[in-house]
Amino acid sequence: MEVFWRKGYAATTPQDLVDALGIGKGSLYNAFGSKRALFEKALCRYRDSQALALIEMLEEKGPVKDRLRKALRFLAETDLADPDRRGCMAVNTAAELAGTDEAAADLVRRMFDRTEGAFRVLVEEGQRAGEIAPGRDAHAIGSLLLNAVVGLRLMARIAEGPDRLSRVIDATVDVL
Amino acid sequence: MEVFWRKGYAATTPQDLVDALGIGKGSLYNAFGSKRALFEKALCRYRDSQALALIEMLEEKGPVKDRLRKALRFLAETDLADPDRRGCMAVNTAAELAGTDEAAADLVRRMFDRTEGAFRVLVEEGQRAGEIAPGRDAHAIGSLLLNAVVGLRLMARIAEGPDRLSRVIDATVDVL
DNA sequence: CGAGTTCTTGACCTATGGGTCCAGAAAGGT
């Protein structure tokens, strides 16, 4: 997962995987069948560890906007602190493989669906709590927030400093 | 440009380029030096043709929010109508090459800067026209809009239909 | 403990990636 995340699918070679795993090439292929199959497992592992972490952050206690701001800041900070600037593996996979690999695209789609759903729930909660105008379409705001996260994590890959990301986060939360 | 845009950098082979250009391999390398150098030229061409088109759309006449909505809709529609679902080449490049290719990352960064600037100008215009609350930080809203476009164009790569993109666009324009 | 099963490994294989080179075709100068 780490290697695919850092280098992307096409740029990762069997040798890279062998080196990172510290096993022989035969074991690698005996255990996983193919590079493609291993990638899929890696993406699933990413989903189960990383992607779910965001959703759990959103379910904590406290004012909705605080939670949201905190979660976005956390993403931006960790992305920027990563020396390899890997961003989000799901986002990277969407960009790299969505035309050619339907299964990978589908995995990413589902991850996005889940995240969008979590945002929607959060928005509805914010509306009940009076933090967010009840006139807004929670579903649409959920999509907006998912979209913002996707944008943020891609921008984090090329951002020179935290400024633009901070502006995006502040503006996104303020505008709700 | 078309080939790199469709397949990404790593997945594009010299053979692909030779086939698409209809020239011999020798001519290819004689003319462009290396795959990498040709990619950079392709990315520059993309910037000069596609990326500038968005900025020009934003400079048309009429109410600011209408222009914005129209431009976003246009992006979403063309992205979805593309049978290859290539999305935005700059976004794809950021996702694929930002850790490993500083020059490419820099090109993308500059494209993003320009687009963000255009959005900022648009927001300021909207504020003068009374369409957008003058209390908002135009710079931050510009960043937010750039971020939304980046997100949209990545989402367009895996979107099943226009629904989610439409929600994002509507919500984005409405919250301003 | 010993036989059978599973794992591991690095040598090996083929096709292709990315690139060079040269012989000849076109183009250009005079």
Added chain:
DNA sequence: ACCTTTCTGGACCCATAGGTCAAGAACTCG
């Protein structure tokens, strides 16, 4: 018309991608 220069295509090159395999090591289990 001739020579020079540039352009072109494709044969050729080496390293690597992606994967297989057989032989031995390690683990099971009665």
